[in-house]
Amino acid sequence: MNIIKKYLPKRCTGIIILYLLLSVNFNCSHEITEPASVQFSARVGVMDTSYITAGIYRQPYVPGAEVSLFSVSYGLEYVSISNNSGQAYFENLVPDLYNCSVKRIYPEDTVQVYLGYRREEVLVGSKAAFKMGSAADSFRVLLKQVPRTPFIISEIYYNGAPPPPPLYFHDQFTEIYNNSSVIEYLDGMVIGDADYGYKEDPDYMYSIHLYQFPGNGSDYPVAPGQTIIIAQDAENHLLKNVNSFDLSQADFEYYNPLSNDIDNPFVPNMIQLHHKYGIDFLYSTRNDAIYLAKLQQEDTLSYGPFDLIKVPKQRVWDGVEYKEDVTNYEVKRLSDDIDAGITGGLPGYQGKSVARKVFKEVDGLKVLMDNNNSSIDFQVLNTPSPGSLE
Amino acid sequence: MKYLLKSAALVLLLTALLPAQWLQYDPDHELAFQPVLQDSIRNKTNFYRFSGNIAGLSEDENAFSLQTGGNFNFVSGEYRLPFDPQKSDAGQYYIQLVKPLTVRDMFKGYFGYQRLADYSVMWLHQTRLLQINSILLADSSTGDFILSGLFWNGEWAHQFSRSLSTGIGIYYNVDQRLKQVFPKPENRHRDIHVKLGIQHRWKNWSLGLAYRYYDEQEKVEISRYNLDQNLTPLLFKFRFSDLPVILRGKTSEERLFDYHGHTVNPHLRKVFSNRLKVLGNVGYAVSRGKIVDGGSQPQDQGQLKIQSLNGKLLGEYTTGNGDIWQLAYNLDYLNYEAELPEFSTIAISRSFEKHRVSAGIKKIVKAKNSLFLQLEYEHYRNQFEDRMTENLYRFQYHAASLLLAANLHLSARWDNKIWGGLKKYFVYHNTRTDNKYTEFFDYLFIRPYDYFTGRSADLGGGLQFTYHYGPVFDTEFSFNYLHTLASQTVGKFYNRNKIILTISLKFFII
Numbered sequence: 001m002n003i004i005k006k007y008l009p010k011r012c013t014g015i016i017i018l019y020l021l022l023s024v025n026f027n028c029s030h031e032i033t034e035p036a037s038v039q040f041s042a043r044v045g046v047m048d049t050s051y052i053t054a055g056i057y058r059q060p061y062v063p064g065a066e067v068s069l070f071s072v073s074y075g076l077e078y079v080s081i082s083n084n085s086g087q088a089y090f091e092n093l094v095p096d097l098y099n100c101s102v103k104r105i106y107p108e109d110t111v112q113v114y115l116g117y118r119r120e121e122v123l124v125g126s127k128a129a130f131k132m133g134s135a136a137d138s139f140r141v142l143l144k145q146v147p148r149t150p151f152i153i154s155e156i157y158y159n160g161a162p163p164p165p166p167l168y169f170h171d172q173f174t175e176i177y178n179n180s181s182v183i184e185y186l187d188g189m190v191i192g193d194a195d196y197g198y199k200e201d202p203d204y205m206y207s208i209h210l211y212q213f214p215g216n217g218s219d220y221p222v223a224p225g226q227t228i229i230i231a232q233d234a235e236n237h238l239l240k241n242v243n244s245f246d247l248s249q250a251d252f253e254y255y256n257p258l259s260n261d262i263d264n265p266f267v268p269n270m271i272q273l274h275h276k277y278g279i280d281f282l283y284s285t286r287n288d289a290i291y292l293a294k295l296q297q298e299d300t301l302s303y304g305p306f307d308l309i310k311v312p313k314q315r316v317w318d319g320v321e322y323k324e325d326v327t328n329y330e331v332k333r334l335s336d337d338i339d340a341g342i343t344g345g346l347p348g349y350q351g352k353s354v355a356r357k358v359f360k361e362v363d364g365l366k367v368l369m370d371n372n373n374s375s376i377d378f379q380v381l382n383t384p385s386p387g388s389l390e
Numbered sequence: 391m392k393y394l395l396k397s398a399a400l401v402l403l404l405t406a407l408l409p410a411q412w413l414q415y416d417p418d419h420e421l422a423f424q425p426v427l428q429d430s431i432r433n434k435t436n437f438y439r440f441s442g443n444i445a446g447l448s449e450d451e452n453a454f455s456l457q458t459g460g461n462f463n464f465v466s467g468e469y470r471l472p473f474d475p476q477k478s479d480a481g482q483y484y485i486q487l488v489k490p491l492t493v494r495d496m497f498k499g500y501f502g503y504q505r506l507a508d509y510s511v512m513w514l515h516q517t518r519l520l521q522i523n524s525i526l527l528a529d530s531s532t533g534d535f536i537l538s539g540l541f542w543n544g545e546w547a548h549q550f551s552r553s554l555s556t557g558i559g560i561y562y563n564v565d566q567r568l569k570q571v572f573p574k575p576e577n578r579h580r581d582i583h584v585k586l587g588i589q590h591r592w593k594n595w596s597l598g599l600a601y602r603y604y605d606e607q608e609k610v611e612i613s614r615y616n617l618d619q620n621l622t623p624l625l626f627k628f629r630f631s632d633l634p635v636i637l638r639g640k641t642s643e644e645r646l647f648d649y650h651g652h653t654v655n656p657h658l659r660k661v662f663s664n665r666l667k668v669l670g671n672v673g674y675a676v677s678r679g680k681i682v683d684g685g686s687q688p689q690d691q692g693q694l695k696i697q698s699l700n701g702k703l704l705g706e707y708t709t710g711n712g713d714i715w716q717l718a719y720n721l722d723y724l725n726y727e728a729e730l731p732e733f734s735t736i737a738i739s740r741s742f743e744k745h746r747v748s749a750g751i752k753k754i755v756k757a758k759n760s761l762f763l764q765l766e767y768e769h770y771r772n773q774f775e776d777r778m779t780e781n782l783y784r785f786q787y788h789a790a791s792l793l794l795a796a797n798l799h800l801s802a803r804w805d806n807k808i809w810g811g812l813k814k815y816f817v818y819h820n821t822r823t824d825n826k827y828t829e830f831f832d833y834l835f836i837r838p839y840d841y842f843t844g845r846s847a848d849l850g851g852g853l854q855f856t857y858h859y860g861p862v863f864d865t866e867f868s869f870n871y872l873h874t875l876a877s878q879t880v881g882k883f884y885n886r887n888k889i890i891l892t893i894s895l896k897f898f899i900i
Binding site for chain 1: 684689730731732733735736737739775776777778779780781782823
């Protein structure tokens with residue numbers, strides 16, 4: 001201590017004390033405090049601008065709607081029922097991108113009492129891939145009647161068969177289903193794939209390939225509950241890959257007459273309207289968007305940039321988007337009114353397909369889900385089922 | 391000569407063995423060969439080694455020399471974090487040149503190759519800032535990682551006058567780390583550090599300011615595997631304390647982790663007399679990092695902010711017969727914050743705080759032989775806060791250590807050292823919230839805290855042999871052994887062993 005007093009003039013003391021203070025005075029608290037939280041509460045308002053809810057409840061706010069929030073990054077699902085004011089409340093949400101789907105089913109009895117006709121009415125709405133980080137991100141969803149398009153895409157097998165041999169993609173198929181209760185005709189309908197970068201165009205789909213069902217209007221009827229298979233190559237693929245299946249009995253086949261594409265003479269060919277590249281109409285084994293449309297006589301197809309064919313968006317009946325990364329909403333091909341979600345999540349050559357879920361059965365006929373959101377409507381099948389529903 | 395050799399060895403230990411990721415903070419405090427480090431300071435305590443100020447290079451080195459050698463680490467033992475390697479071997483080989491360019495300019499540069507083998511590493515692909523990274527990339531396999539890389543460093547110090555000197559330096563490292571089993575993630579690093587320093591002497595005061603800018607990058611790639619082999623990797627991204635693990639069956643993935651920052655170190659030295667010196671140093675560093683996944687379709691995976699503060703105060707008193715008394719205080723504080731992708735919201739916060747007070751004495755026994763004794767007290771706090779799931783984990787410990795060393799001047803050509811030490815841990819506070827963790831996350835992140843609370847004691851010892859041959863060359867060999875003893879479950883003890891070998895040969899160009 002004497003040494004320190006002798007050699008430590010007063011003017012130095014301050015500096016050293018300053019250093020000591022600087023060193024020891026930093027965050028000395030040892031009390032345990034509750035952790036801060038980023039969880040938040042939010043609400044979703046549900047409204048119906050059609051006559052249905054107004055006719056039943058005399059207001060546009062929809063009570064009793066099932067509102068689901070799906071956390072894109074974490075796979076969490078939150079479900080709440082809207083109250084009499086059409087508000088659904090959620091607690092303990094975490095900041096993330098969310099998909100929202102809303103569903104309200106009015107049973108036949110209720111519709112008959114209030115609206116005067118006997119039919120079940122289904123209202124759906126959705127909001128896709130939006131950021132929610134605080135209560136200020138509460139929002140409203142407008143419901144609409146489910147457009148009962150008769151034909152929907154019920155299954156897409158795009159993935160390719162596992163090796164051997166490697167890279168076997170020739171057994172791709174698309175299954176179309178008559179989701180209505182009456183006979184419908186495939187004649188003249190088209191199937192195309194949507195390219196990236198044109199999602200925001202309100203008027204047109206931009207396609208790399210476009211193929212049309214043959215027929216003069218009544219040649220290809222499809223009964224209620226019937227499935228139709230369109231194969232890339234209508235042959236028995238088991239002869240080439242034991243992990244594949246037999247598509248020699250497919251209903252239609254994509255055929256490119258300008259290449260050495262396989263042609264099964266016993267299977268009707270789809271008519272090639274546009275084919276930008278490739279030996280055949282090959283779907284990507286990882287990321288793509290396929291749609292079904294019904295062109296009218298007055299429609300004129302034109303071309304967009306990069307040799308893409310333009311199809312009027314209002315003619316689209318159904319569309320499905322699949323990706324290897326189902327959380328990647330930042331880059332989508334289809335707009336929300338066609339498909340607000342993403343299905344798939346499959347790496348290539350797994351031998352799996354994506355198939356639409358069954359919503360309900362009516363008089364023995366399966367009615368498939370159609371919320372225009374493949375995240376909700378579709379599931380992955382480990383074993384594809386061409387020609388049948390899961 | 392011996393001081394030159396010791397200085398070079400020390401600098402190499404501090405620089406060449408430092409992890410290339412400058413901010414990779416290791417909260418553990420192993421017993422270090424502190425008596426030698428303290429004893430290696432020459433007659434003048436210089437800022438080059440105390441504060442890392444390269445403006446003080448001329449005080450540390452003043453001879454034209456060429457040095458080569460190697461540093462080797464061997465780590466093994468079951469006391470480890472779940473994702474630490476079961477054992478690891480590391481080797482660095484270097485060549486160094488120190489040359490006075492003019493009477494006022496000094497240059498020092500070294501170039502080296504390093505190889506690190508980590509055995510039986512579970513899951514994780516990344517190597518940097520693991521416990522703060524909110525979204526970790528991993529796969530389902532356990533395997534060996536082999537890293538190989540090159541590094542080099544160049545420094546130039548210039549004396550404007552007797553009282554003013556400056557320095558500039560650059561450090562560059564590239565390495566590649568490859569997992570030896572499917573899906574064989576490849577991990578590459580690229581690091582650049584730019585260092586500036588200025589030092590001013592006025593009467594008995596020396597003031598210095600060191601600045602460092604660093605830019606470090608880690609890139610992880612998993613390339614598409616050979617499809618003929620019909621294998622699909624199972625890739626994970628771990629998120630937070632209680633949220634589900636996301637399973638992604640992809641065949642390829644890419645992650646880019648970039649961070650850059652600044653460090654500022656003001657420091658001062660006051661020489662009260664030939665016997666009493668006080669040095670103080672404060673360092674503050676701040677950096678920001680960003681993680682992006684997806685390669686050609688990049689997806690933001692969040693940002694990191696890192697702040698660190700360290701302070702040192704050292705007082706040294708030399709008695710009339712050459713004994714040295716030392717009193718030192720060290721503070722280390724580090725705070726990490728991880729932000730969510732797309733949101734300016736802090737999801738994870740992690741902080742470490744360590745205080746150390748030590749007192750030591752070097753007693754001259756006979757001629758150049760001496761004994762060294764040091765006592766140290768340490769207080770440590772570690773806190774992890776997950777704001778997504780409202781979970782908090784915090785623990786603290788005290789530790790006390792005793793180090794003994796002997797410096798033996800056996801002949802004009804031989805100098806040897808021997809040391810031994812014991813550190814005892816006393817865990818006294820351990821708190822966590824009662825929220826439920828998933829079993830998986832508990833194993834990955836919460837059990838690491840059991841790793842700290844189970845630590846019982848560290849034992850260490852070592853030998854150093856130094857041979858001088860006139861003014862021509864010095865050669866040195868050292869062996870250090872560290873043993874950690876811990877109890878992670880009741881009644882069962884685990885240990886971890888670390889062996890450090892160094893060898894160097896330094897030629898003086900006369």
